[in-house]
Amino acid sequence: LDGSARHSNWDLADTLLEEMAKQGVERSNFTVSIIIKMWSKRGNLDKAFETIYEALKAPQALTENSAKRYAGPNIDAQVGSCIVGACIHNRDPMRALQVFQDMKTWPSFDGPDANTYGAMICGMAKHGHVLEAVEIAEEACVTLRSAYDRKMINSSALMQLFRALRASGALQEHGPRLSAKLRGAGMVVEDHWLRA
Numbered sequence: 001l002d003g004s005a006r007h008s009n010w011d012l013a014d015t016l017l018e019e020m021a022k023q024g025v026e027r028s029n030f031t032v033s034i035i036i037k038m039w040s041k042r043g044n045l046d047k048a049f050e051t052i053y054e055a056l057k058a059p060q061a062l063t064e065n066s067a068k069r070y071a072g073p074n075i076d077a078q079v080g081s082c083i084v085g086a087c088i089h090n091r092d093p094m095r096a097l098q099v100f101q102d103m104k105t106w107p108s109f110d111g112p113d114a115n116t117y118g119a120m121i122c123g124m125a126k127h128g129h130v131l132e133a134v135e136i137a138e139e140a141c142v143t144l145r146s147a148y149d150r151k152m153i154n155s156s157a158l159m160q161l162f163r164a165l166r167a168s169g170a171l172q173e174h175g176p177r178l179s180a181k182l183r184g185a186g187m188v189v190e191d192h193w194l195r196a
Helices: 002-006 010-023 029-041 045-056 064-069 077-089 093-103 114-126 130-145 155-168 171-184
Strands: none
Touching (some): 002 029, 029 077, 045 077, 093 114, 114 155, 130 171, 155 171
16 A cells, blocks of 8 residues: 555555455554555545544444443554645645644544654744744644653754744744744754844
8 A cells, every 4th residue: 555655556545445444454553644645645635534533433343341441543643743744735734733733632642743743833834824833833842842752843844934934024023932942842943043
C-alpha cells in the first residue's frame, strides 16, 4: 500500500484497500498514516478524515466486559501529524486548526507531538494565519516542555513563523515575547530572525 501511494498507483491502492476490508485486516497506525497521505496526495481531504473517524471508532465486536475497559483505539502522534499535514498540503489551514484542536480530545491519544506542532506553525504562518501560528507556538512551549520525549520543533518551522511575523508587520509586537518563550522551552531561535 505504501509503495502504491508513493508512486501514485491509485488503482492498486484502491484494490489493496478493498481487499483489506474484505479480509477484515485491522489497520495499524502506520497503515492509517499511509492511507491519510494517499488521500491527501489525491486531493481528497474528506476521505482522509473518513480514515481518521474509522480509526477512532470502537471495535464492533466488544463484549460487555471488554467494552467497559475499552478506552478507544490508540492513535499515535504520527497519525495526528499526517492529518494536519494533509490539510496544509491541500491548502485548508482552518481545517488543520480544527483537527488540531479536536485531536487533543481523542481517546488514548497522547496529544500533538513536535512534528505536529511544527507542521501547524509552518502551515498557519505560510497561509497568512500568523497570530494563530504564534498561539500554537506558545502552546508548544508549555506542552512540549512537559512531554516525556522532549523533542523540539524543527527550526525551519520557527524560521517560517518569524518571516511571516516580519512580513505581516507584527514582528516587533510579538517577536521578542515569543522568542523568549521558545528559548525558555529550549528551542533554537536565531537572533537574526528578530531583525525587522
